Amino acid sequence: MSESTRRDIWQAARELGYRTKAQAAGLSAEQIPWVGAGKPRRFATVMAGEGPFYSLQVEGLDRRLHELGHHLVSLVIPARLVGERDSQEWLERSGVLYMDGLFLSPALPYWTEAALLHLPLPKVMINYPPDAVEVDSVIWDVQHAVHLAVNLLVAYAHRHILFIGDIKAQRGFRLRWQSFQAACSRLGLPLQPNEHITDIAANRTESPGMLGARLRESDFTAIVCAVNEDVTWAMASLQAAGLSVPGDVSVIRMDSEVHPLYPDIARPVLLLKEAAERAAELMLRRIANPQLPFEHVRLAGSFLKGASVAAANGMT
Known part of the structure; x- marks a missing residue:
């Protein structure tokens, strides 16, 4: 049958x-x-x-x-x-x-x-x-999912990965950030917490040019976005900066729902x-x-x- x-x-x-x-x-x-x-x-x-x-x-x-x-x-x-x-x-x-x-x-x-x-x-x-x-x-x-995301990026030779997402509002959000730090430590990746965007206000109110400038002035080659709202802001910022995905920057999102504008972004199940x-x-x-x-x-x-x-x- x-x-x-x-x-x-x-x-x-x-x-x-x-x-x-x-x-x-x-x-x-x-x-x-x-x-x-x-x-x-x-x-x-x-x-x-x-x-x-x-x-x-x-x-x-x-x-x-x-x-x-x-x-x-x-x-x-x-x-x-x-x-x-x-x-x-x-x-x-x-x-x-x-x-x-x-x-x-x-x-x-x-x-x-x-x-x-x-x-x-x-x-x-x-x-x-x-x-x-x-x-x-x-x-x-989500802890397992974050480790899978970082593993994938490292398999593609990314060593400087930017985390974007609120780490205060929900327990699951805090665990995403903690797991990201643990994955970077496990794989020997450089990590300076103050370089990442973990304040929800900064995440949603920075002008689109700010993220592009941050990426151009740093060694980041990939981004992990905690939720779809972060993806929307990040993608608009990358577009405004003339940066392409995945040509210039690789992007992974950690949300459960398919993004209505960017359904092909890598994500965990x-x-x-x-x-x-x-x-x-x-x-x-x-x-x-x-x-x-x-x-x-x-x-x-x-x-x-x-x-x-x-x-x-x-x-x-």
């Missing part, structure tokens, strides 16, 4: 609850209950916004929970929540307190995330967890949907086995070279 027909049959079997002996044994080994083992449960995923980034997570959660016989409700945090009192009032009105378990997405406001983590409900974070917090978590591994599916399994495992130690799962994806990386200094 064709590959597309094979995928359709496999997906239909998953949705109808059919399992091979190996799949059933896997659920048993991980102590994950499904609909045949008890009553359907109702879970909520709490998100900071809407859009493709969150839709992939909802799709993964909803599909896996449905296969295992349970239901999912999606809740978006109102933008007006600005402190602990607002967060507590919203929690009481939203119905969160009556759920069987909660999934916490990335980028939640600090007070809201803290309030959710203190609720006496089973929780799984689809994010890197805060320090010293007892909670299960699943995340697409960040497993958003797969992380959500694994989060659903961890939730049911936690409910069935509350005594087990907490788990922090990182899903490592592959890397797409794209058309934005070339050899440094004309090397082949």
Whole structure:
């Protein structure tokens, strides 16, 4: 049969609850209950916004929970929540307190995330967890992705790589920067932190000519951009400076979403949907086995070279 027909049959079997002996044994080994083992449960995923980034997570959660016989409700945090009192009032009105378990997405406001983590409900974070917090978590591994990005650039003879991205707003952003520093150290690359653009204000407000001038006055031959907004600014700056990609400068982005203007820029494959599916399994495992130690799962994806990386200094 064709590959597309094979995928359709496999997906239909998953949705109808059919399992091979190996799949059933896997659920048993991980102590994950499904609909045949008890009553359907109702879970909520709490998100900071809407859009493709969150839709992939909802799709993964909803599909896996449905296969295992349970239901999912999606809740978006109102933008007006600005402190602990607002967060507590919203929690009481939203119905969160009556759920069987909660999934916490990335980028939640600090007070809201803290309030959710203190609720006496089973929780799984689809994010890197805060320090010293007892909670299960699943995340697409941006640390691994950064190391893959630097490895690729070094394979193309780049030794001076510029990092552009905010390192303060989110835990995942800080980990990108920390992993970039670790990768440079591992590979013996020169690194002066003050030469990199890690201030979000400077990143978005510098005139386009500033980046071009910085590149012409330095030895940088490649750029790693943390998110798509950084790519937009960097590409406009390179164009204004008359620098081509990848002829003059190689560019890699670390965002999960395809850039609408530059879809061919090299990037890691960040497993958003797969992380959500694994989060659903961890939730049911936690409910069935509350005594087990907490788990922090990182899903490592592959890397797409794209058309934005070339050899440094004309090397082949």
